[in-house]
């Protein structure tokens with residue numbers, strides 16, 4: 001029988017980020033996209049007035065764009081969370 005190839009289940013240290021003014025607890029090492037999806041955020045950004053969520057999860061589509069610490073167009077799927085980070089969703093055209 002082969003050895004298990006599952007990823008470890010231990011999570012890193014808990015950190016708190018601010019999402020649209022509310023605190024959200026997540027874990028160091030996670031991306032912003034992971035933290036937002038785990039928190040039930042349904043709209044990361046808008047494009048042509050339509051709500052967007054992560055699509056490619058590899059940095060090419062920008063459907064996961066959020067504002068992080070006043071930096072627009074931050075790709076949530078590529079950016080790790082950091083304690084105290086301020087995240088704004090729902091931005092776009």
Ligand code: FES
Pocket residue numbers: 053054055056057058059060061062063064065075076077078
């Ligand atoms: S989900 Fe496509 S760039 Fe992040």
